[in-house]
Amino acid sequence: xxxxxxxxxxxxxxxxxxxxxxxxxxxxxxxxxxxxxxxxxxxxxxxxxxxxxxxxxxxxxxxxxxxxxxxxxxxxxxxxxxxxxxxxxxxxxxxxxxxxxxxxxxxxxxxxxxxxxxxxxxxxxxxxxxxxxxxxxxxxxxxxxxxxxxxxxxxxxxxxxxxxxxxxxxxxxxxxxxxxxxxxxxxxxxxxxxxxxxxxxxxxxxx
Numbered sequence: 001x002x003x004x005x006x007x008x009x010x011x012x013x014x015x016x017x018x019x020x021x022x023x024x025x026x027x028x029x030x031x032x033x034x035x036x037x038x039x040x041x042x043x044x045x046x047x048x049x050x051x052x053x054x055x056x057x058x059x060x061x062x063x064x065x066x067x068x069x070x071x072x073x074x075x076x077x078x079x080x081x082x083x084x085x086x087x088x089x090x091x092x093x094x095x096x097x098x099x100x101x102x103x104x105x106x107x108x109x110x111x112x113x114x115x116x117x118x119x120x121x122x123x124x125x126x127x128x129x130x131x132x133x134x135x136x137x138x139x140x141x142x143x144x145x146x147x148x149x150x151x152x153x154x155x156x157x158x159x160x161x162x163x164x165x166x167x168x169x170x171x172x173x174x175x176x177x178x179x180x181x182x183x184x185x186x187x188x189x190x191x192x193x194x195x196x197x198x199x200x201x202x203x204x205x206x207x
Contacts, residue, residue, distance in 0.1 A: 025052050025065055027080075045078055045085070052076075054098050064088075064099045064108060075099045075110055075124065089124060096122075104148040111140055121153070134168045144184035144193065152193050154180040163195060 025046040028039040046052035050068035058064045058077065067076040069087065073095030078085045089096050094114035102109050108124045121140040123132050134140075135153065141161060142154040149169040154161040163180035164173045181196025 022049070023051055023053050024048070025055050025063075027063075045083075046076075056100050058101050058108075064101070066095075066097050066099060066110075068095075073097060075108065088126060094118075096124075098143060100143065100145055102148060103145050109134060109143065109145070109151075111143065119156070135166050135173070136171070138164060138166070138173055140166075142182045142184060144186065146186070146193060152176070152184050152195065154182060154184065154195075163197075 024044050027043045027045045029041045031038050031040055045063070046065070046067060048067055048069070051073060052065060052067045055063050055065040061080050063078045063080065065076055065078070066073050067087070068074075072091060074087050074091060075089040075096050076085050077088050088108070089110070091112065093116075094112050096110035096112050099108050099110040101107075102123065106126050108126060109121055110124060111119065112122050113119045119139050119141070120136070121134045121143055123134050125131070138153070139156040140153045141156050143151050144153070145151045146165075150165065150167050153164050153166055155164050156162075160178070161180040161182070162178050163176040163184075165176055166173045177197055179198040181198060184193060184195045186192075187194050
């Protein structure tokens with residue numbers, strides 16, 4: 001039996017099938033035996049009453065994710081070596097979602113939704129706690145970093161999602177397509193991004 005090197009996989013489990021109010025984050029080893037991929041050694045790393053979601057590998061030894069506490073959603077840093085978690089944001093007037101590490105930096109980005117309805121993408125400097133707006137002219141909903149200064153983002157416009165390519169250094173935004181989806185990913189081993197797009201089709205039945 002051939003066993004490949006184990007990798008770490010994040011998996012989301014929800015206690016309720018219809019809501020995410022009691023969602024948890026599980027950590028698995030991903031292994032391959034006889035050509036078959038398997039999930040092993042599942043471990044609940046969030047163990048939190050409430051919403052825990054959107055995990056992201058900060059590096060090989062730590063994970064960041066969104067977690068609810070005291071009625072607000074903040075960013076958690078989980079240390080895989082020490083099995084400890086630390087909240088790295090505290091926003092009483094809002095909540096952070098979709099935390100990601102900004103490439104070639106130690107900073108984290110997150111979509112913040114304030115209690116007054118304002119929504120935007122912010123940068124959180126882990127070293128000094130400084131926070132700044134990254135894309136001031138768009139309502140970013142689902143981002144994905146491409147380089148240190150560029151990201152693709154599904155943006156809310158007229159109650160729909162529109163895909164943009166944003167340059168945070170030059171503060172320019174390039175329209176890509178309408179009817180964008182929520183899933184944007186870097187294609188491994190390439191300089192390409194994949195994204196979802198909802199195609200509207202009109203059909204006719206009968207003569």
